[in-house]
Amino acid sequence: MPAPAAPAPAEPAVASPAAPAHASSGSGGAEAKPSGPQQPGTDEASDNEAAAGESHPGHASLRYRLLRNVERDAIGVQYNYFGGSQPKIRPLPVPEEQVESIRMAFAEPDGWADVRAAFAKKRVTILRGRAGCGKKGAAIRLLLSMQQEHIYQLGSSTPLNRLTDLLASDSEIWGWLGSEPAFIIDQPKDIANSRADFLQGLESLLRQANARLVLTAGSDVILPDHGLRDYGYIIELAGPPAHDLLIANHLIHRLGGEQADKLMALPGITKVIKKYTTPETSCSFAAALAAIVADRCPAAEDADAAAIQKISNDVERHLAGHFESWFASLPDAQSRAFAVALAVFGGLPYEFVARAARALYRRFDDAPPYLAISSDLWFPGRAPRLNKLRPVITTRRERLQVLGAQVKEIDAGGLYGASRAESIEYSDSSYANEVLRYAWTSYEIQDILLDWLQALADDGTVHIRLFAARAVGLLATWSFEYISFQVLAYWAISKNQYRREAVAYALWKAVSEKPELLPQVRALVKGWYVNQSNPYAQATAARAYGLAFGSTDLASTLEALNRLLIVDNGAVAGAIGYAMADLLVPATVDGSVGPLPEGEAGLVRRVLASFEVSVRDRDRSGNAELAFLTMMNLLLTPVQSDATGEIVSWPSLLRLLIRMPDIRQSVVTLWRHVLNDSLFPEIAEGIMTQWATTAELDPVAREVFLRLARAICHGHTRCRLIMDRFAAEWVSPRNLTPLYTVSAAIQSVIAAEGGDQLT
């Protein structure tokens, strides 16, 4: 079959993927067809995923890392469904902040040593206690005591009898859960099914899987079976720990021992604590109170009368639970625009959030007053008045304080490697969704928000685009029909590749946030998938398969993507490459050398096997090769070089050859196809050069690369010729970053493989 009709890989404007393989220094790397990543803010959308994929090496890996920073719960959600046609079981990792908080600030209730000892005896337990005594926190702490590091929570409506299916299966999900996983179901709705004989069956399965399960239950819940107690499945919590101790622990965790001790000794603080805590106070409230105190008084010197009053106000608001009153208390439209921007872009560096906030505020400013100011809540008690931006009026510190936001140091990610940055986000992580939902449902600003999000989904910065897409996905969970008709349907057929990509991420977010939307999302995507008159819609469908459905049903996903390779269009082929990269990316983030978990390894094998089948199919081979090249180009794995200690970005597939020697033949076969067929010679050369650049920088990579090159050349004269040409190009006088070592080594390999016969 000929090359796809519209991939434009050979067009002059499209550059080859000579990525900066070296993440921590600018040296090295051949200049075969240089382009590298574009500067943030200057990135322009292409209509063609293949073209975009080729000019953005490592982008799938980058996006995965970006989202993982903020989507600890949902990233990889395409992998953590279980259950075929049955109701889904969806283990989500307990948020790291929560685990860390329990690790650092847990206060033992009475009788804790006995609780611990009883807990150790059983793989499944029902942790029982009165409301507010900290059952879930106790469950996490107990699991930490048992050295269970992979803790997941399951929804309270999870059918307990389905747990046996999960535990008895050899589903790929085990690969994602990690070793010795533990599950918590907080107050399961069908606790009545937890009879002793049932739990005994679960216990046996959990033991085989080295797993644990904790169910929490209120002391008022009537359990179905006396045998539960006889067999030691029920553990009673005596009550909450001393609140003073819990608050002190949280203050120590947040502020350090010295400041915490000083604060706890201040009469004003002790008075506030005493005022708001009683023996019935819940642990979560005590922790929230500590957070408020720490936010208002980061140092004991800050605890003046005004600060104490603010603490009281904050506590009152918290107790009242009136999110609306908090939002209404924001002083001006600029603050509210910032609040919405923070809801969407929380977790990103401050400057990104501020830029998005300004963009939103400008839209308020430009909008007709009746549209922007349809509620008094935006400007309570005042005549509508929109100010032009006055950026120097409010400092970051003031802004953060008003919004209850915090600064965190993060790995900002980036195409040039890891870098530290200060991100901002709401201190109370639940606020992000609340703010967005409130802004969406309480004011007539839907069009403004969508216009704003569309502009940001087109942004040149990948961070902004991804987060904007997430927000659209979140909106879809509240207004699926509206968003799918008003937004997604248009974006899906757009020539703008960024918008199509945003659709896929939005659907991924929608499904991960609200799994029950999966059937509707499938139907929506199916419509695009079969739309043979519009390849852009099909490209969008391919991306959605990779992101939103993933390996929910891996076989169907691969089958669908494989079939779509018949569409003779570069955008579609490129999108399939992206989708395959999105599927593979979780298996490529870890740069270690040990064997891959079986679930991930199986995924890699199946994706490669799928490509092997399609490159042999004459009707699909061209698109399959383009998709394969796109996929390879999108995946980079950061690895610390043993030789230099620097971080080197390895092409992920090259790295996987170390961890999965059994995939060597598949990779060799696929490389031979793309080299022999020469349908995309410049892209292939660019990617091979990327691999060679890594090999030049890192001796371990060199060894793997040369072994692979030898296998590719072995018995294939044409491959030897092509590799010989590459090797010559890598040291040609025109090349500004020559690869002397690798070039010489490749030429030795070629000579050993019969290169003397080359003419």
Next chain:
Amino acid sequence: MAELPVQHAIMVLAIEGFGAHDAYHQASLRSELLAVAESAARDVSGLRWDDFRLVDRDDGSLMLILPALSPVVKLAGPFIGNLNRRLMEGAPGASPVSPMRLRAALHLGPAGLAAQGWSGAGIDLAARLIDAEPVGLALRAATRARLAFIVSDETHESVIRHEYRLIDAAAYAAVRFDAGGFSGIKGWITVPGYSAPPGIARDQAPSAAGAGPERGHPATGHTGPYVAAQTVQGNVIGVQNNTFNNPGSVHL
């Protein structure tokens, strides 16, 4: 005749800031340490103070050596808890101005008594643990405790993580440190009364699952040269049941 090194539980207690005191105060602190240790041990059922073999060093540290058959869990659990409590309460005659604070270390390893004193790989590692920088950091950050306690990785693996009633394994954080010419030695720190040891950055406290590869640790597959024993300067002034004096360099 020298004992062949056999498995022992080796605990080291070191007075923080000992060198900053004058000789008179140092002698007082050493007496106080011995008294507090004895008192803490006598309050733990299952521990017999008479079984402890003591090496009291003039650098303000006290080594307590017990046969491996002793209930090590009680040493790491109730004994350390009692010790902290006693210190918090203040020993009789202790200075209220500068209360005694301790670093404590525990390792299970081979040790043998020769004419020159105790030696063996277990003694070496215990000596490295007590000098680990993270223990000092944790102790300085712990305003509500008087001691910070470190155990070797092997002790954590064989004792701490398997005991649930007397010890909360979640209160231990893994650290890596350099000492005695070895780098990347792994230990586990806890501070009584704290949910997790304070003052230790999370980077220094990798989870058990993600602790990373072992590096250069003599008991866990070290790659560098192995130093069989460490020579320190000081007098052994007392060994329970075998009291003797040594005027010079002591092989510990």
